Amino acid sequence: MNWQFAQTPQVFGAVHLCLVAVILAVNAVLRRFIRRLSEKDALRRLLACGLIMIAAEIWKQWFIRAYVYPGVKSMWFFPWQLCSMAMYLSVLAPFLKEKFQNACLVFLCTYSLLAAVFALAVPSDMMRPQVWFLLHGFVYHSLMITEAMLAARILRGRPAARFLPATALFFALAAVAEAVNVYGHYAVEDISHQPNMFFITPYYPSTQVIFCDIAARFGIAAEVILYLALIVAGSALLWKVSRAFAGRGERPQGRPR
Numbered sequence: 466m467n468w469q470f471a472q473t474p475q476v477f478g479a480v481h482l483c484l485v486a487v488i489l490a491v492n493a494v495l496r497r498f499i500r501r502l503s504e505k506d507a508l509r510r511l512l513a514c515g516l517i518m519i520a521a522e523i524w525k526q527w528f529i530r531a532y533v534y535p536g537v538k539s540m541w542f543f544p545w546q547l548c549s550m551a552m553y554l555s556v557l558a559p560f561l562k563e564k565f566q567n568a569c570l571v572f573l574c575t576y577s578l579l580a581a582v583f584a585l586a587v588p589s590d591m592m593r594p595q596v597w598f599l600l601h602g603f604v605y606h607s608l609m610i611t612e613a614m615l616a617a618r619i620l621r622g623r624p625a626a627r628f629l630p631a632t633a634l635f636f637a638l639a640a641v642a643e644a645v646n647v648y649g650h651y652a653v654e655d656i657s658h659q660p661n662m663f664f665i666t667p668y669y670p671s672t673q674v675i676f677c678d679i680a681a682r683f684g685i686a687a688e689v690i691l692y693l694a695l696i697v698a699g700s701a702l703l704w705k706v707s708r709a710f711a712g713r714g715e716r717p718q719g720r721p722r
Contacts, residue, residue, distance in 0.1 A: 467532045468596040476592055480599075485585055488607040492614065499614050504622060508559045511573075511615045514608050515555030522552060525601055532595060539658035540649040545642050547663050547696075548584055551577040551609045558616075564630075567623060571631035573616035574707055575700035581609035587674065621711045628704045632697060639663050639693065665689045 474480035499507065522544055529542050544552075551573060558569040584591070584606050591602035620626045642662035649660035650668050664671045670680035671688055680688035 466528075466597065469594045470596060470599075473594040474592050474599065476587060476589055478592075481588060481592065484600075484603045488585065488603065488610070491607065492610050495611055496614055499611075499618050502615075502618060504619050507615045507618045511555045511612055511619075512559045514612050514615070515552050515557075518552035518605060518608055519556065521601060521605060522549075525598070528595075528598060528601075533593075533598065534658070537658065538653055538655075540645075540653050540660040541658050543645060543649065543660045543662065545645050545660075545662045547576065547580040547638075547642075548606065548609065550638055551581075551612055555612050563623070567620070567626040568630035568634050570616040570620050571626055571628060571704065572634050574613040574620065575628070575631060575703045576635050576696065577609050578613035578703055579696065579699045581606045581613070589672075589674075617707050617711070620707070628701060631704075632700075635697070635700070636693075639665065643667070665692065 470480075499510075502510070526542070526544070529539075533542075554569040554573055554577075558566050558573075561569065585603070588602065588606075591599060591606075593599045593602075643665055645662045646660050646666040646668070650666070653659045656669065659668070660666070661669075661672065664673055664676070667685055667689070670677045670685060671692065673692075676688050676692055679691060
């Protein structure tokens with residue numbers, strides 16, 4: 466189970482680039498299939514993806530405690546990162562009324578998609594020596610892209626869907642993330658094992674490139690505010706692009722226009 470690479474794969478190395486190429490190819494094929502799904506079938510597949518992700522997360526938490534940090538009290542991999550929200554919302558969304566379902570779906574095709582793209586582009590924390598652990602990270606983020614396409618397919622027939630409720634959801638989830646960060650700061654003594662959910666901990670600079678430099682120059686508060694603002698701006702751009710393509714696309718099969 467604990468197979469390891471002879472050397473830890475590097476960002477932009479052969480393993481990273483090959484896995485990204487496979488993910489792009491697989492989702493390109495899936496997109497052709499997803500476009501033809503009815504809304505009902507797309508929701509079913511969204512739920513299936515979420516259940517797979519939750520099962521994978523349970524395995525991941527066991528693997529971390531068994532092989533990555535055995536006997537170590539750590540909250541670094543607590544499942545409340547921005548990328549974690551995809552597995553919760555994709556399972557929850559099919560059971561919600563349309564107003565709240567729309568907020569989750571818009572979140573999945575904007576905030577979650579943005580998080581997946583950047584995580585795959587610069588997967589610093591995913592490049593681990595454990596083979597299965599590394600593959601888990603890439604497969605999980607691939608599923609996030611698939612879910613974003615499913616969410617966009619469902620929203621294609623819902624002109625009333627708006628970006629603002631998804632943004633309110635984002636800030637609510639970020640508030641929970643910050644609460645986890647505060648709790649973890651006092652619960653875990655070793656700073657390298659304290660949580661940094663959503664990468665907005667108030668206790669030390671972000672581990673992400675560029676933002677760590679911003680924190681060093683302008684302070685952690687400025688870094689966190691800018692980071693959240695850029696996520697909202699990037700997600701808003703994705704939403705505009707998504708709606709523009711939806712306007713040109715085929716009529717949805719699941720709902721009348």
